[in-house]
Amino acid sequence: MTFKSGDRIRVKTTVPTGHCRTPFYLRGKEGVVETDLGAFRNPEELAYHRDGLPEIELYRVRFDQTHLWSDYSGKANDTLIADIYEHWLDPAS
Amino acid sequence: MAESHTHDDHAPIEDIDRAPTKYEILEQTIRELLIEKKVLTADAIRGQMEDMESRSPEKGAEVVVRAWTDPQFKALLLRDGTAAVETMGVDMSHAPKLAVVENTAEVHNVIVCTLCSCYPRKLLGIPPAWYKSHAYRSRAVIDPRAVLRDFGTELPEEVEIRVVDSTADLRYMVLPMRPAGTDDLSAPELVKLVNRDSMIGVAQARDPSSPPHESDGMSSRV
Amino acid sequence: MKSLERAQNDLGGSPAGSVGSDAHSPTLFERRVDAIFRLLVEPPCSLFTVDAQRRVMEDVPNELYKGLSYYELWMESIRTLLIERGVVSDDEVDARFIEVETRMMDDYHARQRSAQKDEAEGGAG
Numbered sequence: 001m002t003f004k005s006g007d008r009i010r011v012k013t014t015v016p017t018g019h020c021r022t023p024f025y026l027r028g029k030e031g032v033v034e035t036d037l038g039a040f041r042n043p044e045e046l047a048y049h050r051d052g053l054p055e056i057e058l059y060r061v062r063f064d065q066t067h068l069w070s071d072y073s074g075k076a077n078d079t080l081i082a083d084i085y086e087h088w089l090d091p092a093s
Numbered sequence: 094m095a096e097s098h099t100h101d102d103h104a105p106i107e108d109i110d111r112a113p114t115k116y117e118i119l120e121q122t123i124r125e126l127l128i129e130k131k132v133l134t135a136d137a138i139r140g141q142m143e144d145m146e147s148r149s150p151e152k153g154a155e156v157v158v159r160a161w162t163d164p165q166f167k168a169l170l171l172r173d174g175t176a177a178v179e180t181m182g183v184d185m186s187h188a189p190k191l192a193v194v195e196n197t198a199e200v201h202n203v204i205v206c207t208l209c210s211c212y213p214r215k216l217l218g219i220p221p222a223w224y225k226s227h228a229y230r231s232r233a234v235i236d237p238r239a240v241l242r243d244f245g246t247e248l249p250e251e252v253e254i255r256v257v258d259s260t261a262d263l264r265y266m267v268l269p270m271r272p273a274g275t276d277d278l279s280a281p282e283l284v285k286l287v288n289r290d291s292m293i294g295v296a297q298a299r300d301p302s303s304p305p306h307e308s309d310g311m312s313s314r315v
Numbered sequence: 316m317k318s319l320e321r322a323q324n325d326l327g328g329s330p331a332g333s334v335g336s337d338a339h340s341p342t343l344f345e346r347r348v349d350a351i352f353r354l355l356v357e358p359p360c361s362l363f364t365v366d367a368q369r370r371v372m373e374d375v376p377n378e379l380y381k382g383l384s385y386y387e388l389w390m391e392s393i394r395t396l397l398i399e400r401g402v403v404s405d406d407e408v409d410a411r412f413i414e415v416e417t418r419m420m421d422d423y424h425a426r427q428r429s430a431q432k433d434e435a436e437g438g439a440g
Contacts, residue, residue, distance in 0.1 A: 018370070019370040023325055024322075025327040043262075049364075049400070058261050058262070068234075078253055078254045083258075114387075116344070116384075116391075123390070123393060127397075130402065141351075145349060145353070209324060219349060221337070221338035223334055231331035232331050232334065244334070244336075
């Protein structure tokens with residue numbers, strides 16, 4: 001599934017079995033795609049000396065901090081950006 | 094006599110002689126084996142060390158100041174950070190893509206790598222120890238305002254704080270806001286206002302009327 | 316074996332104290348480790364990837380992860396990766412380590428004796 005800027009997404013809650021670049025604090029969280037950053041070799045494969053092909057699309061995703069943390073003490077308009085690989089994203093309902 | 098004979102500003106004078114640590118011994122061991130097996134050469138190692146020394150916040154500050162004073166360069170910098178810094182003579186071969194995020198009166202970006210210590214090394218050099226610490230990596234995402242306060246940075250309530258977690262192949266740098274009252278300053282004077290902490294986002298560019306801090310991320314110390 | 320809980324490097328939002336201000340210039344040891352790492356990762360060596368190094372560090376025993384300094388962890392991971400890639404063997408590294416340790420400790424003690432001798436004679440080192 002390919003995403004584009006403005007799409008609402010939800011980070012998967014899969015439990016990783018090896019190297020993973022989707023932080024724990026983002027799993028299951030909803031956000032908005034800001035940018036399609038292009039395709040990159042899969043770090044989960046590169047980590048084991050494999051070639052990481054086929055490349056996977058990478059997205060810059062924006063999250064609301066008040067959504068990420070139940071006790072967020074900052075401002076309601078604070079945000080967090082993370083770069084997430086396509087296979088970790090589902091469309092949000 | 095200690096091993097280090099370098100006297101440049103970036104390296105400490107290691108004149109306190111002490112027994113080597115386990116990992117210093119391991120480093121010597123591995124280095125010798127790699128050289129014997131012709132995987133690396135002593136010259137290549139020395140050259141790489143010198144190369145990394147040449148990458149520093151001073152270079153980043155020059156990039157920032159050029160963006161402050163040249164709108165076309167700024168547009169390129171925000172669109173394609175790697176290409177922009179290459180035009181200033183920074184060798185970015187084998188470097189991950191550089192993404193520059195702009196701080197404004199409305200949005201203040203702060204960069205972290207919660208998963209390890211990703212940092213735009215090819216431009217700014219080796220990151221400070223605190224950037225790699227458990228405390229920074231844990232708290233920057235959940236309480237950025239408190240972390241900024243740890244650095245003496247207080248932002249107006251209405252400013253949106255945007256934390257950028259470098260989770261993948263891009264390396265992020267902040268383009269800090271140009272301080273007010275700097276219209277008459279020359280480029281070299283402006284460069285002195287931009288420290289490493291402001292390019293990470295835990296500080297802002299220095300106001301020309303306030304004195305520089307001791308360890309504010311500019312390695313040319315007195 | 317990967318735990319079902321978060322990986323030890325996955326620190327975002329975990330409990331922590333205030334951020335310190337350690338911004339020391341890299342030591343000679345740190346700069347050497349950094350240089351060796353970069354040369355092994357980049358062409359022409361391209362012996363392993365940054366991703367592989369991260370994975371190795373994520374998999375070290377937790378006591379090591381918490382107890383070693385940043386660049387000590389890097390050095391440990393370089394050792395592991397060189398063995399994984401077949402450049403050196405565990406035994407080779409162990410054997411050479413003992414030789415190097417003896418040599419470096421002998422040098423250190425010789426310098427200590429020389430310094431004490433200088434002091435005793437009332438001269439600067």
